[in-house]
Amino acid sequence: MFITVAAATLPSVPLDFLGNRDRIIESIRIAKAKGATVRAGPELEVPGYGCLDHHLEGDTFAHSFEVVADIISDEACKGMIISLGAPVRHRNVRYNAQILCTYKHIYFIRPKMSLANDGLYREMRHFTPWSKPRQFETYYLEQVVAKVTGQTTVPIGDGILSTPETAIGVETCEELFTPLNPSTFLGLNGAEIILNGSASHAELRKLKTRLDLISNSTRKLGGIYVYANCNGVDGEARQIFDGSSMVLKNGEVLAQASQFTLKPVDVITATVSLEDVRSYRSSASRNLQGAAQAEFPRVECDLWLGQPAEELYLSDSFTVTKPMELKILDPMEEIAMAEAVFLWQYLTRTNSPGYFLALSGGLDSSTVAIFVYSMARLVLKSIESGEHTTLMDLQRITGEKDFVPQTAEEIVGRLLHTCYQGTVNSAEETRSRAKRLAERIGACHSDIKIDEAVQAHHNIIRSTLGFDPKYAVEGGTAAENLALQNIQARNRMVVSYELAQLSTTARRTPRAGASLLVLGSGNVDENLRGYYTKYDASSADVAPLGSISKTDAKAFQAWAITNMDLLIMDEFIHATPTAELLPLSAGVQDDESDAEILRKTHKLGPYSMYLRLLGDWKDRPGFGPREIAEKVMKFFRFYSVSSSSPHQQHWVVKKEKIDASQITRHKAVVLTPSPHLSAYNPDDNRHDLRPFLYVVTWPWQFNKIKAHLEQLEKSIKEKNKETT
Numbered sequence: 139m140f141i142t143v144a145a146a147t148l149p150s151v152p153l154d155f156l157g158n159r160d161r162i163i164e165s166i167r168i169a170k171a172k173g174a175t176v177r178a179g180p181e182l183e184v185p186g187y188g189c190l191d192h193h194l195e196g197d198t199f200a201h202s203f204e205v206v207a208d209i210i211s212d213e214a215c216k217g218m219i220i221s222l223g224a225p226v227r228h229r230n231v232r233y234n235a236q237i238l239c240t241y242k243h244i245y246f247i248r249p250k251m252s253l254a255n256d257g258l259y260r261e262m263r264h265f266t267p268w269s270k271p272r273q274f275e276t277y278y279l280e281q282v283v284a285k286v287t288g289q290t291t292v293p294i295g296d297g298i299l300s301t302p303e304t305a306i307g308v309e310t311c312e313e314l315f316t317p318l319n320p321s322t323f324l325g326l327n328g329a330e331i332i333l334n335g336s337a338s339h340a341e342l343r344k345l346k347t348r349l350d351l352i353s354n355s356t357r358k359l360g361g362i363y364v365y366a367n368c369n370g371v372d373g374e375a376r377q378i379f380d381g382s383s384m385v386l387k388n389g390e391v392l393a394q395a396s397q398f399t400l401k402p403v404d405v406i407t408a409t410v411s412l413e414d415v416r417s418y419r420s421s422a423s424r425n426l427q428g429a430a431q432a433e434f435p436r437v438e439c440d441l442w443l444g445q446p447a448e449e450l451y452l453s454d455s456f457t458v459t460k461p462m463e464l465k466i467l468d469p470m471e472e473i474a475m476a477e478a479v480f481l482w483q484y485l486t487r488t489n490s491p492g493y494f495l496a497l498s499g500g501l502d503s504s505t506v507a508i509f510v511y512s513m514a515r516l517v518l519k520s521i522e523s524g525e526h527t528t529l530m531d532l533q534r535i536t537g538e539k540d541f542v543p544q545t546a547e548e549i550v551g552r553l554l555h556t557c558y559q560g561t562v563n564s565a566e567e568t569r570s571r572a573k574r575l576a577e578r579i580g581a582c583h584s585d586i587k588i589d590e591a592v593q594a595h596h597n598i599i600r601s602t603l604g605f606d607p608k609y610a611v612e613g614g615t616a617a618e619n620l621a622l623q624n625i626q627a628r629n630r631m632v633v634s635y636e637l638a639q640l641s642t643t644a645r646r647t648p649r650a651g652a653s654l655l656v657l658g659s660g661n662v663d664e665n666l667r668g669y670y671t672k673y674d675a676s677s678a679d680v681a682p683l684g685s686i687s688k689t690d691a692k693a694f695q696a697w698a699i700t701n702m703d704l705l706i707m708d709e710f711i712h713a714t715p716t717a718e719l720l721p722l723s724a725g726v727q728d729d730e731s732d733a734e735i736l737r738k739t740h741k742l743g744p745y746s747m748y749l750r751l752l753g754d755w756k757d758r759p760g761f762g763p764r765e766i767a768e769k770v771m772k773f774f775r776f777y778s779v780s781s782s783s784p785h786q787q788h789w790v791v792k793k794e795k796i797d798a799s800q801i802t803r804h805k806a807v808v809l810t811p812s813p814h815l816s817a818y819n820p821d822d823n824r825h826d827l828r829p830f831l832y833v834v835t836w837p838w839q840f841n842k843i844k845a846h847l848e849q850l851e852k853s854i855k856e857k858n859k860e861t862t
Contacts, residue, residue, distance in 0.1 A: 139303050139412045140458070141444040143176040143331065144169035145366040145383040147395045147404040149483075150337060152186035152373035153198070159184075159205045161403050162222070167214045168405040175443040176219045178333040178366040180379075181311050182234060184224040187337040188373030193264035199227050203280040206237060211286050215241040219299070219306060219443065221366075223335040225265070228277055228294055234265040236308045236335055238299050238437075242286050246293040246437045247277055251320060254312040258339060258377055258814060261312075271296050271323075274435045296320070297435040298329050303444050304412055305329045305436075311336040314355065325359040326428040330415045332356075336367045340380035340476055342690070342815050345397065346466050349382065353464070357389025360418040362410050369399055371483040376814045378476050385410075388418045390461035397467050398475035400482065400520040402527050408459040412444060470697035473690065473815070477509040477682050478516040480813045484655070484680060485553070486531045491649035492553035494638035495657045496630055496675045497576060497583070499558065499568030502683055503659040504575055504710045505691045507556060508698050509682045510657075511579040514549035515702070537648025547580025555641045555654060557584040559630045561592060571709055578706055582645065584637070591629045627674030634675060655679040658810045662819045663688050668805040677810060684812025685819035744774045744839040748846070763854070767847045771840050 146165035151157055162183060169177045181187055184202045192198050202224045209215065209222065222237045226247055233249035249268035253261035277294035284290055299306040307324030314321065314334060321332045338348060356363045363386040368379035383395040385408035392408035419425070467475060485492070493510060497503050520528040521543065533539050536552045543549050558572040569585065576583035599621075600606055607621055608614030614622070638654040658678030660670055662685050670676040683691065695707045742750060748770045755761045761769070812819070 139444040139446060140409055141175060141304065141331070141362075141412060142173040142407055142409045143362060143364045143385055144172065144174035144178070144405055144407045145364050145385055145393070145395065146177060146179045146183075147367060147369050147381040147383045147399070147401075147406075148180055148183055149370035149402060150180065150183070150187040150368040150372055150379060151370075151487075152189045153192060153201075154186060155184070155201045155205050158186060159208055162205075162209055163212050163214060164403045165405050166209075166212070166218065166220060168403065169407060170214055170218060172405070172407040173409065174407045175217060175441070176221075176306065176331060176333070176364065178221045178364040179335055180223055180366050180368040181335040181337040182223045182225065183335065183368075184222060186373060187223075187368060187379075188377065189264075190260075190373065191264070193225055193232065199225055199232075200280070204282050206239075207282045207286045210239050210242055210244070210283075213241065215239070217241075217441065219245075219301075219439070219441065221308065221333045221335060223310075226277070226294070228275070232265050233268060233294075234261060234310065235294075236310060236333070238306070238308065240439075240441060242288075244279070244283065244287055244289060244292045245299055245439055246274070246295070246297060248296065248308040248310075249294065250310040250313065251296065252313045252316045257817075259312075268296060271320075272432055272434050293435070293437055295435070297437060298324060298327065299439055300436045301439045301441055301443055303442065304331060306331045306333065307434075308333050308335075310334065311338060314352065319355065321355065321361075321363070322359055323431060324434065325361050325419075326424075326431045327434050328428070329361070329434075330412060331362045331364065334363065334365045336365060337372075337379060338367055339372075339377040339814060340398075340472070341817060342472055342476075342686075343469050344817075345380060345382060345472075346464070349384065349391075349394075349464050349466075352384060353386055353389050353391060356386045360388050360424070361415050362387050362412075367395075369396075369401075369404065369479075371480055371487070371813075374811075376811060378480050378813050378815070380476070385459075387414060387461075391464055392459040392461060394462065394465055397465070397472070398479050400479065400516060400528050401525060409457065410459060411447070468697075469690070470694050471701070473686065473694050474509075474512045474698075474702075475516065476813065476815060478513040481509060481513040481682060482517060482531075485535055488655065489535060490655045491535060491537070491642050491647065491652045492555065492654050493657050494555045494557070494634060494641060494654040495581075495659070496634050497556040497558055497572040497581075498659075498675075499570070499572035499575075499710075500713065501688070501691060501695070501710055502661055504571070504707070505686075505695060506657050506659045506682050507554070507575060507579060507581065508695070508702070508704065508707070510554045510581075511546060511550055511702065511704075514546035514553070514579075517549055518543055518546050535649075545580075550580040551582060552647070554579075554581040555584070555637070556581045557586060557634070557637055559586055559588050559633055561587065561589050561626055563626070567713070571706070571713070575706055575710075578704065582641075586633075588626070588629050588633055591633065592626055595625050595629070624671045624674065627671040630675040631673060631677050634678075657682060658812075659683055660810070661688055661691060662686055662816060665806070665809055665819065670805070672805055672808065677808070679810070681810040681812040684810060685815045687816070744770055744836055745842045745846075747773075748843045752850075763847055763850050767843050771836070771843065774836055774839075775834060 148161050166177055184205050185198050220239050224237055226233050226235045235247050235249045237247050238245045251268045253267050255262040274293040274295040274297055276291050278291055279289055305328050307329030309320040313319055352365055365384045367381055367383050369381035371378055380397050381395050381399055382397050384391055385393040387410050393406040395404050395406045495506055517528055533541050556576045558569050560569055607618035609622055610619040634656050638656045641654050642652050643650045656678040658676050658681035660676040660681055661683045664670045692711055695711050698704045699707050751766045
């Protein structure tokens with residue numbers, strides 16, 4: 139007996155009930171056309187996964203069931219088992235659920251039993267996990283669905299759907315990653331097909347870990363596993379879902395969807411022999427555990443989902459799906475694709491006419507410019523492949539109803555306005571690099587001076603305070619030096635927003651009067667250490683680079699030289715980083731920072747981090763115990779101080795009193811939203827839940843570090859004496 143199963147990759151668009159309904163129905167039609175009789179879709183695909191607190195509203199539940207009624211009324215569902223991700227309320231408790239259904243009939247509702255509730259996820263805020271394994275209760279159907287199905291009640295709970303030739307179980311996203319994942323027990327109890335509706339976000343270099351976990355689970359368990367994931371940008375404009383839906387059999391991958399795509403509907407299918415599952419599960423040890431399993435409640439389904447081998451082999455078009463290798467993008471290609479999808483969907487969702495970028499001629503802003511170029515390349519590729527939705531979106535946001543691009547540069551020219559904002563402290567070298575990069579990628583570029591605006595602010599200060607501040611190289615104090623730098627940086631933000639708001643009007647584009655979105659260019663290292671001026675050019679509508687390290691940014695630029703034919707990027711890679719906020723007589727400023735990640739990724743406090751680094755950095759040149767102790771104490775001061783907003787770094791520690799005006803905790807809560815692409819990025823105030831006010835000297839923790847350091851140095855000194 140053979141069966142064809144399908145996994146649908148769909149965008150998660152919060153509260154877009156009409157669009158979500160149409161995409162779900164289209165995915166069912168595509169799956170059916172490919173011969174599938176079982177279709178799985180992403181988690182909470184009906185309302186959109188990222189509804190957040192809208193999941194607390196009755197409307198979200200009501201509209202979800204209205205959409206479910208529409209879907210199961212469509213004849214495309216005939217002869218198919220459909221798994222729909224939707225929220226349900228049962229006995230006044232909210233559940234994240236999968237609804238197993240077919241044409242005008244619901245078999246049962248399976249609530250999620252383990253909720254994701256860390257990092258970017260807050261499912262426990264909106265839902266409750268189902269806490270009654272292997273139990274059904276009675277769910278009273280909404281009237282809008284009851285009118286379609288003729289049912290008044292259906293089972294809700296943890297069970298198995300039994301068909302004449304096989305059995306189907308469900309687990310949802312996070313459940314797969316738990317130690318006692320439900321599919322293990324379902325499989326031991328005879329479920330041969332597991333459907334997983336998921337909403338797993340993208341992180342650099344992490345996809346293989348997720349996919350290996352899925353394949354290893356089925357390798358141990360045996361069976362057919364249908365994994366359906368979201369794609370595109372979530373409603374928070376932070377998470378990027380990377381698709382990569384899969385169908386597996388007995389640990390082998392049979393089908394895999396694209397890791398990133400602009401397709402609104404992407405469906406993969408696989409035709410599998412059920413006998414392969416049964417023979418794989420024939421081991422005595424597996425059968426012993428299976429025989430001992432407690433019984434799951436079952437719902438009977440009279441649909442015949444498979445076809446006998448005798449009939450299928452008579453068909454010339456019949457093909458058994460063969461195993462394939464997992465396809466994992468190179469990390470630099472991951473960056474290019476993730477940023478391209480993020481920037482494109484941000485434009486199309488907001489219906490904005492394009493982006494504005496302050497292009498300084500440095501590494502960070504040039505990397506952001508390449509992200510936009512990468513977006514244009516992906517859009518062009520999608521259009522050339524025949525994706526009509528992408529072309530319609532491009533014509534809508536440009537306002538050019540007949541525009542059909544021939545090159546990526548044509549797209550960039552309509553969607554990106556770059557501007558070099560120079561001052562007397564700027565160098566010709568950076569100005570030239572910015573201009574030539576803009577020309578290469580096709581951006582509309584402006585080259586301006588902002589000295590008059592900066593001087594106007596100086597005049598206000600002079601008349602108010604009665605003195606002229608000076609740079610440090612001219613004899614000024616640290617406070618004067620800082621103020622003179624920050625006013626330049628903050629003027630760039632003000633000018634950027636005014637240019638973004640007036641650009642389309644001044645250029646008389648078809649979208650004249652619509653404001654461009656301002657792109658920021660801060661990287662994760664600067665965000666981690668607060669190494670930027672508050673409300674300067676780092677403040678923007680969106681920060682594409684905000685979770686990417688300086689190291690990865692440089693590696694990406696090197697990758698772009700070859701893979702995107704951007705030879706000019708070699709100049710940016712080898713240029714010395716500089717903020718160009720001081721007079722040239724002060725020399726070139728190196729504004730690279732060295733971000734630490736142990737606090738967030740490994741959840742270490744000061745003392746445990748110190749002990750960890752003593753081992754990790756034992757053989758690292760220049761880092762003895764004292765240097766490590768100082769590094770850790772300095773690190774935690776970076777994260778706990780709340781003071782003013784400087785750009786440079788300067789620390790003085792005397793008698794436990796800290797001149798902490800240079801690194802500030804409060805900056806982290808005004809970070810420009812950025813796509814989440816690394817586990818250690820600091821996030822903005824929606825996810826950064828550290829306290830705002832600390833005892834900044836960390837007396838207990840730091841005293842422990844100092845005491846241990848003193849003991850360790852004494853021990854090292856005694857050992858050295860014995861050796862000599």
